Amino acid sequence: MESLRFAYPLASAALVLIIDLVVWQYVDPRHLRWKMVIRLCLFLLFSLALLDGDLSPLSPVQDGFTPARHTLATVLAFIWWLYGARALTALAVVMLEPRIGGKGHLLQDLMGAIIFLVATVAAAGYVLDLPVKGLLATSGAVAIILGLAVQSTLGDVFSGIVLNATKPFRVDDVISIDDIEGKVIEIDWRSTYLLTGSGSMVVIPNAMAAKTRIINLSRPNRFHSVVLTIELPVRLRPSLVLDSLEKALQGSRDLLAQPKAGAVIRKSGLRSVEYEITGFIKSRDRRGAVRNQLYDLIYRQLAASDSLRQHREQLTPATRESAALNSVPMLRTLDETERTALERLMRLSSYPVGGVILPQGTVSDALLIIESGVVTVAIERSDGWHELGRLGPGDLMGESGIIEQLPLPVRCTALTDCVVYRIDRADLEPWLHEGNQLAEALEGLASFRGHVREVALQHRPAAATPKGLLHWIRKSVMPLPPG
Template sequence: MESPLFAFPLASAVLFVIIDLTLWQWVDARHLRWKMLVRLVLFALFSASLMDGGLSPLFPVPEGFTPARHTLATLLAIVWWLFGARTLTALAVVILEPRIGGKGHLLQDLMGALFFLIAVVGAAAYILDIPVKGLLATSGAVAIILGLAVQSTLGDVFSGIVLNATKPFRVDDVICVDDIEGKVIEIDWRSTYLLTSAGSMVVIPNAMAAKTRIVNLTRPGHFYAVTLTIELPVRLRPSLVLDSLEKALQGCRELLAKPKGGAVVKNSGLRSVEYEVTGYVKSRDRRGAVRNQLYDLIYRQLAASEPLRQEQLLSKPSSRQSAVLNSVGALRMLNDEARGGLENFMHLKSFAVGTVVLHQGVVPDALMIVESGVMTVAVERPEGWCEVGRMGPGEVMGETGFIDHTPTLARFTAMSECMVYCIARADLDPWLDEHSEIRGALAGLARYRAQARATMLQQYKPADQVQSGFLHWLRRRVSRVEPPQ
């Protein structure tokens, strides 16, 4: 018994084509594999309908058909070739999707163009019975003429093919091409489109991108460089400047320990020396903030270095202690008379690398001001010591001993060779009674550090483990049983 589906084979073939076009347009693209499976089934049914109607895509339409039926059969035979090319293109997309991630459209377009070119030639040769050799010869001559006319465009197209094959960058990568930095948002037949940090669109021809140097800032993605250029007077000794720059790198907690950053002399002139400072961060989005922090740390370390300090003392008569007091934000409100009185109580101490300057849990008996060097601040946790911050020139330690006589909340250790001014509590207490505003400033500093410590420890708080399994379910069920009254 003949199936009702093939009672009218040509009409059934038209119906299958309409169903395929409708489903492909309306079904969600997330179900690409199911769409591909349905298309293969519809293509098989479409082919079976043509065969049942006495048609073969490899032979011309039989002469016995009526003119209307002959025209419809010819169109359906041509559609079979185009339908097959479209099915092969979609199948190639499904196969290549895990590799290209759905973002490499150029390779898909080239494969689709090749499949459709074969389909057009096949339909012309088998269905329309056109001499293919003459057609290919004519199309070859036309291709040569067009190739000469659009030589630059073809260069961009083939360069795009090379870029898609070698994949030096992909969509969503941040690259630098010819000193232009931006995020790749699209790669088409001719050009690569970059979105810069200023929000502008940069269109780079593929031929240019293939010939120039490409720096991919996204891959390998383990770390990102932060580079600064500092220009200083030539009279400053380079070894002392490099030491200050290294201390500034140590003082920036966000910089990675591996790979280790460094500072080098980049260029030297008659009046100035140019230094390059390089560090590495984990997140590309933090480069700007770390760069600003490094500039501030470099300024403070250079200001605390011996050459600049001597230069400042020669240009403006003042003591070494006064320069340190001016660098402390909580003490800048002092007038010259009060500063002179406080300088008499300041005693300079030196601490080697690794020396604990102030232990955790100890009531400080002196106020300490860092003149030079880097201090690391750590708190004790069950799993060990955890670093919560770093300190540089002009920062204060031990303020809790003068506010409410409470012990310190952290341990302060010299990360580099440090010079620290100490003011004993016995000398400072009477002086603070006369300057209550300084005591209030130290109290505000203590509150700020306590809040910062609490916030930092909250980030390291381990997440509660969710218990699962049969025993946990059994305990929960037993705990819900109420005891008898």
């Protein structure tokens, strides 16, 4: 122990405090554990320096010191308790960080406040030799008076403690409190701060958040809901509308199979019926894009449904074939003569659910136009069948056989009951000469879909990582490759 003796114990203790402040201030915060180890070591040196100077934080300073040394010794002994409280608080934060995360400020502050309160009372009793019982009684009376004065603030504080303990939401969660939706950016002693979609910040008192209904839109994080509401005329038959809505939902690949998406009638009036469509997706960031996609799919399916088509034809008389041609963007550029000629060549076909419309490996001898329903397009890879996409009303099929006369590398199957128009290749010969708009549009569509197929075929399935005790032993004993 002689090697640990200090020539100037009190000055050495003060120097240790200065070193601790410098280290804690200037060492990178990312090295929190190393800072904690250094602080514990410095606290041990500080304690040894006090003991070497015949000081004990567990008893008042002896009377053998000069007034200046007595004052310095009393201050250092009092600081020992606060220094120990600070080291204990930092140690607890490091140990609890994996559980509470790096942003659990409220619990950390509460824990630190309790530790420092206990340390201050202990220092007052042991070092200053004050009557702790009287001090606690006085402090209790003062606390009651202050509690009555700041009752609402204390309600927010304790509500914040409850919210941090039960964790109905965390920082970075998207929640809705009292119909206010936003992202949680901070939870402090009094309030919860939300960043709304418009970029403004909303401050909600914790007492209000604890009493009102909280909707956490970020949990469960496995899926997120997409809800649409549309109103349609009451003259449209609900069963046909619901069938079109179900087809529109199946036309989106972003929607999860489970929980299953669905559509229901929310309410009905004298002039309109309100329908609610609900689906679920993996990423909340895709909600806007999926909503837009669903609106487009719903419009296309409703436009292709019998009920809406009959209503539209009553307002503006038109043939069914003409409506199908209008649904294809690339065919809208044809003049009236060409459109009339194509309408005479269109033949109607229907396919049940699961029916193969175009088998893989066949050369399509016709251009197919989907009038209603959803078609899934899949390609066979080494790991099985892979879905490339889904087609709906107004989409074309069989363009590769018409333009390139090559075997179809994909399989087109009816995902729902489908109605398809067919135009034979022989009938399309007048439109397939070089420079024709229809021929160029079909070539561009075939090229784009060919690129999508190439990307899908280049995919390599991830090799399954072996697990288990045998794999661990083999990995541990196998020598590493040289170099």
